[in-house]
Amino acid sequence: MKIDLFTEMQSPRPWSEDHEHRIIMNTLEQAKLADRLGYGCWWQVEHHTAEEFSYSSAPEVMLAAISQHTTSMRLGHSSVLSPFRFNHPIRVAERAAMLDHLSGGRLELGLARSTIPEWRTFNIPPDRTRDQMQQAFEMIPKMWTQERFSWKSEDAEINNVPIIPKPYQKPHPPLWQACSSLASFEQAGRNGVGALGVTLWAPPDQVKEWIGIYREAIRRCERPVGAFINNQVGFFTFAHCAETDQQAMENGAASAAAWYTNGSFTFFEAKEHFLRTHAEEQALAKDPAGGGLVGQLLRDRAGKTPAETKANAVLARIMQNEDVPNEEVFDALKEQNSLIVGSPETCRQKIKFYQDLGIDRLLSFQQVGRLPHEQVMSSIRHIGKLIPEFDTP
Numbered sequence: 179m180k181i182d183l184f185t186e187m188q189s190p191r192p193w194s195e196d197h198e199h200r201i202i203m204n205t206l207e208q209a210k211l212a213d214r215l216g217y218g219c220w221w222q223v224e225h226h227t228a229e230e231f232s233y234s235s236a237p238e239v240m241l242a243a244i245s246q247h248t249t250s251m252r253l254g255h256s257s258v259l260s261p262f263r264f265n266h267p268i269r270v271a272e273r274a275a276m277l278d279h280l281s282g283g284r285l286e287l288g289l290a291r292s293t294i295p296e297w298r299t300f301n302i303p304p305d306r307t308r309d310q311m312q313q314a315f316e317m318i319p320k321m322w323t324q325e326r327f328s329w330k331s332e333d334a335e336i337n338n339v340p341i342i343p344k345p346y347q348k349p350h351p352p353l354w355q356a357c358s359s360l361a362s363f364e365q366a367g368r369n370g371v372g373a374l375g376v377t378l379w380a381p382p383d384q385v386k387e388w389i390g391i392y393r394e395a396i397r398r399c400e401r402p403v404g405a406f407i408n409n410q411v412g413f414f415t416f417a418h419c420a421e422t423d424q425q426a427m428e429n430g431a432a433s434a435a436a437w438y439t440n441g442s443f444t445f446f447e448a449k450e451h452f453l454r455t456h457a458e459e460q461a462l463a464k465d466p467a468g469g470g471l472v473g474q475l476l477r478d479r480a481g482k483t484p485a486e487t488k489a490n491a492v493l494a495r496i497m498q499n500e501d502v503p504n505e506e507v508f509d510a511l512k513e514q515n516s517l518i519v520g521s522p523e524t525c526r527q528k529i530k531f532y533q534d535l536g537i538d539r540l541l542s543f544q545q546v547g548r549l550p551h552e553q554v555m556s557s558i559r560h561i562g563k564l565i566p567e568f569d570t571p
Contacts, residue, residue, distance in 0.1 A: 179533040179568045180218035181561065182254070183208070184414040184541035186225070187233040187240075190437065190548050201233050204551045206243060208544075211555060213248035215562030218569060219286060220244060221254035221374075221414070221541050226296055231441045238273045245281035253281050256374055256541075257288030257356040260314040261307045262333055263300045264292065267314045268341060271321040275345045283346040288354035288374055289314055291362075294447045294454075304454070306333070308365075315353065315369050319404040322350040349405035354412070359455045360472040361462060363388045367395025370402025372410040374541070378439070381487055381514045382535060385413065389536050391471050413532070414541035416511075417518040418549065419525045419560035431519045434547035435511060436504035441547075443496050489514045518542065522560050526567070533568060540568075 185208070189201045209220050222241050225232035234240065241253045255277070258270050270289075278285040291307040310333055317334075321327045321341040329336040345351055355366040357373045366373040373392045377385055389411050396409050416435050420426040462469035463476040492510040495502050511517050518528040532540050542561055545554045 179529075179537060180539045181529070181565050181568055182219040182221055182412070182539050182541045183212045183217050183558070184221040184223075184256070184543045185234065185545050186223055186228075186231065186543075188231060188438075188545060188547060189233055190230045190441075198233065200551075202240070204554075205240065205545070206247060207551075208554060208558060209244045209251070210247050211558055212562070213251040215559065216565050216569070217251055217558075217562065218539065219252040219254045219541075220248075221256040221286075221412075223256060224259050224290075226259075227299055228445055231445045238277060241285075242277055242280055245277065245284070250284075252284045252286055253277070254286040254354070255288060256286075256354065257290035259292040259296065260289040260311040261292060261297070261300075261302045262310050262314075263302050264296075267317045267334070268321065268336070270314065271318045271341050272343075274318075274351065275322065275343045278345040278347055278351055279343060281346075283351075285345070285347070285351040286354060286372075287318075287351050288356055288372075290356035293445075294450055295445065309333075311355075312365070312369075315355070315371065315403040319350055319353070323405060352408045352410075353404050354408065354410075357388070357392075359458065360388065360391055360475065361455075361458055363392040364395045364471050367392045367397075368399055370396060370399040370404065370407040370409075372408040372412060375411070375413045377413045377415040377532070378435075378511065378516050379489065379493055380516065381489065382531075385535055385537075387475070391475065393536075395471055410538040411536065412539035412541055413537050414543045415517055415532075416546055417525065417542035417544050417557070417561060418546070418553075419518075419520065419522060419557045420553070421521065421560075423520040423524055426520050429553045430547070430549055432508035433504045434549050435517055435519070436502075436507035437547040439493075439507055439511070440496060440502075443493070487514055489516065522564065525561060526564055529561075529564060529568060 187201050187205050189197050222237040223234050224237045226235050258265055274287050289311055291311050297304050322345050326338045327341050328338050354372040354374050357363045357375045363373050418426055418431045462473040465473050489510040515531055518525050544557050
């Protein structure tokens, strides 16, 4: 299993006058350290208007800067917001190819549908987002591998144009899809691209279910959207490593995990997201054509009551706008192995747990909330020492 780094570039209040510049410079320093320590890939998100929660609004620029200060670590754009009003597929193909050249062929490209508040800001109809992401997956590899490109749909008409430059990697960089539901994991598998998920709010059984759907879908994939199949699953989760378990807590790990949980549920409007996902799954379960792998799985488990967990109960309270204490949020996530926090030995055991789930890439999310830059750098060093135990040939 590869151990990677994932970043949102977070800067919670209270702010100093230079807080924006500082988070950008700190991110660059963290990436340089990760490269020296042997982390597999640096994953950079794209979000807009996510005050405090994410300053990564121009990830292609940040990754271009990182590419000039690193030599071996791969650079993951996770993920480009693919509905066309965010990023037209031609612009995605052009920028990604340029970044691939600047990095010497180290780019990994992910695509995502984005979230409710960002759709609203950019005036994007939610019901068009999955289809436009699928179109982008089918268009971009062809733009990279064909001398001239044409496309016609209700969203775009492109007539015999050259898309330049072509990527440095041949035939093109690996492709990934950001996934947060059974349907999206199945879609990633059908497309023959890697799947990127998050474990923070998902119990191990749910993670296994997602991975199982993905593996079966990609096993059946005969026409990948790209020139090759990228059969990999990556999951990000909060990670903080210190000298001892007690030191990790004294550093503020519990409050950081709780701040991120509350912030993400607020920014992403999680209650509405879960309702949309539930409606989507119900439609698949009732689909006369079968609803694919997800529809069959949902019918097979119909009538079975899912096990209630402490984490589910806490998250339900947060969605009802209840102010849940930090320690209670942290304890619930810790109980279901949804984060990696503690001493090097504790973190080693937690990382092994993720490896046993069948995850190929662990995207350790270490710059979180108000954790000071120095403690983030220390955590990166501690986990970096564990990499050789898991990233074996």
